[in-house]
Amino acid sequence: MLVAWSHAAAAQQQQQPQQQQQHQYQQPSRTGARRDGIDVVQYTFRVEFPDRAVPDTIRFTTTVVALRTAGVERLRLDLVQAMRVDSARVNGIRTPAVRAQDSLVVALPKGTGDTVVVDVYYRGLPTDGLIIRRDTTLGWTAFGDNFPDRARQWLAVVDHPSDKALVEWDVIAPATHRVIANGALVEETPIVSATTARRVRTRWRTARPIYTAVMVIGVAPFAVLELGETACGLSELPGCVRQSVWTSPAQRGAMPGHFSRAGDIVALFSRLVGPFPYEKLAHVSSSTRYGGMENAGNIFYADKLFDNGGPGEGLIAHETAHQWFGDAVTEGEWPHVWLSEGFATYFAALWTEFAHGDSAFLRDMATMRRQVLASPITMTTPVINTELADLRQVLNTNVYQKAGFVLHMLRREIGDSAFFTGIRSYYAAHRHGNALTGDLQMKFERAAGRPLQWFFTQWLNRPGIAELQPTWQWDAVRRRLIVRVVQSGAFPPYQLSLSVDVTDATGAVRRTRVSIPAQETAVLEVPLTLTAAPRGVVFDADVSILGRVATP
Ligand SMILES: [Zn+2]
Secondary structure (H helix, E strand, O other): EEEOOOHHHHHHHOOOHHHHHHOOOOOOEEOOOOOEEEEEEEEEEEEOOOOOOOOEEEEEEEEEEEEEOOOOOEEEEOOOOOHHHHHHHEOOOOOOOOEEEEEEEOOOOOOOEEEEEEEEEEOOOOOOEEEEEEOOOOOOEEEEOOOOOOHOOOOOOOEEEEEEEEEEEEEEEEEEOEEEEEEEEEEEEEEEOOOOEEEEEEOOOOOOEOHHHEEEEEEOOEEEEEEEEEOOOOOOOOEEEEEEEEHHHHHHHHHHHHHHHHHHHHHHHHHHHOOEOOEEEEEEEEEOOEEEEEOOOOEEEEEHHHHHHHOOOHHHHHHHHHOEOOOOEEEHHHHOOOOHHHHHHHHHHHHHHHHHHHHHHHHHHHHHHHHHHHHHHHHHOOOOOOOOEEHHOOOOOOOHHHHHHHHHHHHHHHHHHHHHHHHHHHHHHHEEEOHHHHHHHHHHHEEEEEOHHHHHHHHOOOOOOOEEEEEHHHHHHHEEEEEEEEOOOOOOOHHHHHEEEOOOOOOEEEEEEEEEOOEEEEEOOOOOOOOOOOOOEEOOOOOOEEEEEEOO
């Protein structure tokens, strides 16, 4: 999602100040726990909205199909207390559901390494997770908004990113509304009833496993604009990527807006990373608390953005990149969330580079760096924060801008070819599964043909930025350009690749790079053949040092 607004969403910042966006959790949240010995394979969520002007209670059934290892005799599902459990069944047999805090526990029959099917019947009016809003023009709307651990506010799930599962949605709603959800549309069937107003049963189903934070529905009187088939031949499923924009009828007139580039964005990322992973991509005006939220196959954007022309290209690119990074490859543990947000941040900049050229890209990177330098948390806490105890702190400048810039530096360090080879092989190895930072490092090391532990450690496992004072002098006798770099900032010296732009005696500008060791003082020869003293030298003109580079 995009919470901490980047350069790309700067124009939208005034509408939705960051402080209002972040951390409005209704209750304290701890980093969710894995369920050892349980692997959920599939969820079916049945959601029945009443035939009323505004829902006062919603009936839910969650069916969990899970594999369990030998000796596991209980299944604990996350579901908040406010949801009233009517009954539960295990393999079709009614079984007591024991409530404990915001979870429920059912006993499983004795068994070894088998599949269990658990149905949980419950009801309530969610106050979070499924955001139900009364709207004077639309009657009411309901939008899932689960990140990071709010699925349990309305769904009975193993609410941890490491347990991905297939999802089927089975939603009954008034015929005035339509339902968008993950996956492919299976059916939209009118329900004929003599006693209630006309309702429609809508089913959506995924062919790929996803994690709970991106399992959502949107229910509203949508106006749908088809963007048609895009990125043909670049989808994991046969054919093209079908894209569409779902807004309120009043917002429909301003569309497609920047979604006119949605096809090009998907095509670019498919070429850079791997085929688009899902059945379709819907862009949805919603009541998410975030600016945009990358729900798998259907991105939810803050509806306020649509009152002013719709989301900008940067936001669309960010959320679209998440379909690969965050959704298809999901961090296995929350401290590695930079594998999601850092990639989405950097890939939005790559879209800028592709669509708007080098100088626009360098402006994006310079802005990203400025945001890191202005952020207190980047000076005190590493990107991979293993001491993260409260999920309300999971999103910050470290995992967005700093991590995005770290990817940029890695690209400069190992070159475009190795960088994108590493990304493609990492994605291919972990798509529809999980990954940790070490998995990524291994793929980059293989692509680059050299160890990169030093790079990952200095940028991701310790806080801080580089601070350089580079100077240069011309050695007239040997005709060599000599660079001296002092690193005497608040943090230990970094190993760096510094670009040097030399304006030679003819006025031509020539760029080269020097490798700076992690030392307080380094003296290096610039690998350029020069016949006379240069007219000028500029350091880091390609914006590839995360830190402050003093001008000589
Ligand atoms: Zn994001």
